[in-house]
Amino acid sequence: MLLLSSASIHTLSLQGRLRLQAAIERDQSADQLRSAAQAFTTMASGAQACLLQWPSVDWGLLQNSCSGSEPISLQEGSVADQTWRLLSWQPAAGSGDLRLALADGRRASFRLELAADGAQILGIGAVQLIGRDRSEPFS
């Protein structure tokens, strides 16, 4: 009885350790996604900043409105050893919703604070992990 209860407590402590390890991996995964979002903000300055005023689905139609901009530079990139891809950008009044994915399918969304003209990022919100998409790997 004594041995069985000790074994149960040991199992519980091991489960706690595994949960903690998973949480640490989740934090590090969030760091990679946050880094990708930070890289996006770097790319979304200068000539590309104009694109922030429109949803990413419309970027291909904006040659006249955002002359000199290159939407492709906001649609994918790499940071350290990780390749990222833009899933969507959806601006609203004073903010925008950024969705990114890493090459292995991990995805996250961020709320970006925008200037009144909608063409400058002023702040970036906390990462919201939205799970892994294994169906659409990209290189």
Add this chain to the structure above:
Amino acid sequence: MSLPEVLISFILLASSSSAALGVWSQATATWQQSRTLQHTADQLELMQLASHRWLRLHGAERNLLIPGLDPCLLDASAVAVALDQAVPLPQGMTRQWVVDADQLGIWQELSALNVDGEVQLQRRQLVSPAAYGLCRS
């Protein structure tokens, strides 16, 4: 109960108690390690959040950019000095700022060290001045 039966019962009880004590102490050690690691992970997360909060609220008040670069880039030394003052690290933690090879920003590397000075846990995140409205166009 005969004497041999008493002896066997005693031996069984002693050995199972000893084994239970061993398992119990192992469980306690695992639990204690997890608790310490959790505390360390929480501290790293707090430091990271505090750095971002400071950059967001006070980044524009200090001259943190390298002049004349496009896209603009944070001066890693200036950021290190400012953050060391504003967000001091607890004991057993180190922070390094490393310029990204592609000039996308600078990397904040927060490390928690164990008693031997080895890295126990590390968080690494890119920081871009554009994310805090520091690159005025």
